Amino acid sequence: MRTQAALYEEIDLELSWSEAELPERERTKHVHRLHPYLGKFVPQLVEAFLRRYARPGRLVWDPFAGSGTTLVEANAFGARAAGCDVSAFNCLLGRVKTAEYEPGTLLADLVAISPGEEVPQREAPSPYLGSWFAPRALAELLDFRDRIEGTAYPDLWRVVLSRAARSARLARHFDLDFPAEPVRGEYVCHKHRRVCRPVEEANKFLRRYVRDAVRRVLEFADVRRCAEASVLHGDARVLDPPWPVDLVMTSPPYPGLIDYHEQHVYAFELLGLERRDEEEIGRGVAGYCEGVSEVLDRARGALAPGGRVIVVVNDRRGLYDGILAAAGLRLEERVVRHVNRRTGRRQGEYFEEVLVAAPARRRVKARA
Ligand SMILES: C[S@@+](CC[C@H](N)C(=O)[O-])C[C@H]1O[C@@H](n2cnc3c(N)ncnc32)[C@H](O)[C@@H]1O
Structure with a gap:
């Protein structure tokens, strides 16, 4: 267990915004607050990694698309976007946010x-x-x-x-x-x-x-530079990602934290949406590591040469070294950032890790 002082030394201050640097109205700018969603990452984090690893006109893929943050930011940056999610309501959110309106x-x-x-x-x-x-x-x-x-x-x-x-x-x-x-x-x-x-x-x-x-x-x-986005509804363990993908930017569910169907039960009930609770990863610990690595393995297979997989996670159980290795990915960088949680009544410090990974050399050779 790292001490708090040691942890603070590792923190990436450029990605650890305070409330004054990144106020709520910026974190929830334009379509990002069309509907509340628990477990979203801040758009500015996606924006920072798109600038580092994506190219305008190329494809960005998010297999755990959630409320569509990656897709929206990819389009704002000028990249094409695709994502999938097991929750029909989340897919609706992603499609609505990235649609064009006259x-x-x-x-x-x-x-x-x-x-x-x-x-x-x-x-x-x-x-x-x-x-x-x-x-x-x-x-x-x-x-x-x-x-x-x-x-x-x-x-x-x-x-x-x-x-x-x-x-x-x-x-x-x-x-x-x-x-x-x-x-x-x-x-x-x-x-x-x-x-x-x-x-x-x-x-x-x-x-x-x-x-x-x-x-x-x-x-x-007014701010988007690309209007190409698609959202698939299904289990990312079995869905084929589009190809070739320049950048995978995603935040997987974490075991036992949030029930992504139950979170929006009122919408499922009112809109008559299909529930696929059993296919949701993270409802328990069993099968979690296998499930996430299957998804990341598929994402790795869709990467264009030089492409990266970026995973945002709070890995307090230390699962992700194993998950990445099983997915044929090699960790290039682990960025720790402090998360400003001013909203809600949640207490305590919260840190998030951004894992930057590339296909493992050994695995690539074995396939060639
Ligand atoms: C942490 S959230 C992603 C949040 C997203 N980054 C955002 O900013 O809105 C994880 C998402 O994974 C989805 N999910 C869980 N199991 C899945 C599966 N088997 N296939 C696809 N998506 C799944 C959940 O429905 C949830 O929306």
């Missing part, structure tokens, strides 16, 4: 989806929806869902619907990440430091997030 058509959609004033209450379509939303909030969400049909950008509005549903759940305001059970009465709110009541309506969120989404997609349209 301002006039967006405007026509805005008229079509504008929430109604008095929405009649309805029977809950599933037990989850019936227990996690007040009747009025659920009616407003279902009404908005109906209005999405026939619009030009239904997926964008599905993400807005999900974001509003997340905010409108019967959850305590300070407990939106993983609320354990619905709350129906008043409670002491740690976030607002007063007594709060659960939310009863959804339209105020829908209106706010519709405007916010339009602003964000147009802001991204």
Whole structure:
């Protein structure tokens, strides 16, 4: 175990931004905050490694694409982007963030989806929806869902619907990440430091997030230098990556930390998305190392000559030397960075490692 002093000596200060150097509005710039997502890496970290290892016009691949940070930043940099994820909701996020939007058509959609004033209450379509939303909030969400049909950008509005549903759940305001059970009465709110009541309506969120989404997609349209991105839905252990890839930039799930399907259960329920929980890596420790190395092995096989695999991870169990070796990768550099975690109620210091790897020479020879 390294001491904190030894750890600080190893830290890459250029990649360890403080809140003042990299405020939240920069970390969540344009489409990066279309919808909250736990376990995202900061776009500026991706940006730094794209500058070092990617080339405009070439391909960047993220097999654990999550909310699409790599894809968005690759497009902003001018590279083509491809990714995959086992969660259908994450794939939706990645596609929506990297899609192109025409301002006039967006405007026509805005008229079509504008929430109604008095929405009649309805029977809950599933037990989850019936227990996690007040009747009025659920009616407003279902009404908005109906209005999405026939619009030009239904997926964008599905993400807005999900974001509003997340905010409108019967959850305590300070407990939106993983609320354990619905709350129906008043409670002491740690976030607002007063007594709060659960939310009863959804339209105020829908209106706010519709405007916010339009602003964000147009802001991204102004800065992106490439508009080629594709997102595959599936298990990265068996999906073939595109070829040839210049740079693989990814952050794998970590065992037992976040359940990536459960995190967005409200979206799966409202949108009727297919769940593939059993294929999610990291739901337990068993099979974790084999699973991640299978994915990285496939990624290595898709690399163009000179290509790199960059893995962002908090490797406190020391698993990644073995994982990289089993994937036929050779570690070139291990960068430690301090992660600024100002959001949420998480305590304590947090460090993250960026592993820069290239195909192992021995393995390459054996295949030739
Ligand atoms: C740490 S997150 C990636 C976050 C991403 N870097 C971002 O900034 O949004 C890991 C992702 O791996 C996905 N995942 C887990 N098992 C997978 C599998 N077998 N195939 C593909 N993706 C998988 C999870 O759904 C999750 O979105």
